[in-house]
Structure formats: structure tokens, C-alpha cells
Amino acid sequence: MTEPNYAELEAKNSHLDKNKPYPLSGMLVIDFTHVLSGPTCTRMLADSGARVIHIERKTGDDTRHMGPYIADGSSEYFRICNAGKESM
Numbered sequence: 001m002t003e004p005n006y007a008e009l010e011a012k013n014s015h016l017d018k019n020k021p022y023p024l025s026g027m028l029v030i031d032f033t034h035v036l037s038g039p040t041c042t043r044m045l046a047d048s049g050a051r052v053i054h055i056e057r058k059t060g061d062d063t064r065h066m067g068p069y070i071a072d073g074s075s076e077y078f079r080i081c082n083a084g085k086e087s088m
Contacts, residue, residue: 022049030055031085034062039081046084054085 027050031042046052063078070076
């Protein structure tokens with residue numbers, strides 16, 4: 001696989017308004033999901049500009065205990081699924 005040509009990609013997308021708000025900006029999503037499909041879907045909402053608050057069980061989210069683990073001992077799976085979200 002070849003490395004992407006970032007200059008070419010930037011030129012191709014130069015017509016896009018980089019200051020335009022994300023489509024879901026201003027929307028609040030309360031996320032009670034756990035394990036795979038739910039967290040993945042709410043991650044997409046967060047990536048689209050929504051404010052997502054992930055509510056965990058008292059014992060913590062199940063995915064916190066799923067590998068692979070990164071250097072600090074936290075679950076890479078949990079971090080990927082919940083990036084861009086707030087958590088309680």
C-alpha cells in the first residue's frame with residue numbers, strides 16, 4: 001500500500017469550508033450502550049459533532065477489560081470506541 005499524497009488530497013478538498021460546523025453540532029446524546037455496535041455508533045455521532053456523554057455501569061464499562069492493552073494498561077478497544085465522548 002502506498003502512502004497518501006497529502007498535498008494532493010488537500011488540493012482536491014480545498015473547496016470545502018473548513019470553518020463550517022459539523023452536522024450534529026449542538027446535539028446532545030446520552031450513551032447507555034456497551035460492547036461494539038452501540039459504542040461504535042455513538043462514536044460516529046461524536047465524530048459528526050454531537051456532544052456524547054457515555055454513562056457507565058457502577059462496575060465500569062465491560063470494554064475497559066478487553067484487550068489489546070496499550071502501554072499504560074488501558075484497553076485500546078475502550079479508547080477507540082469512546083474517543084470524543086465524555087464519561088460518567
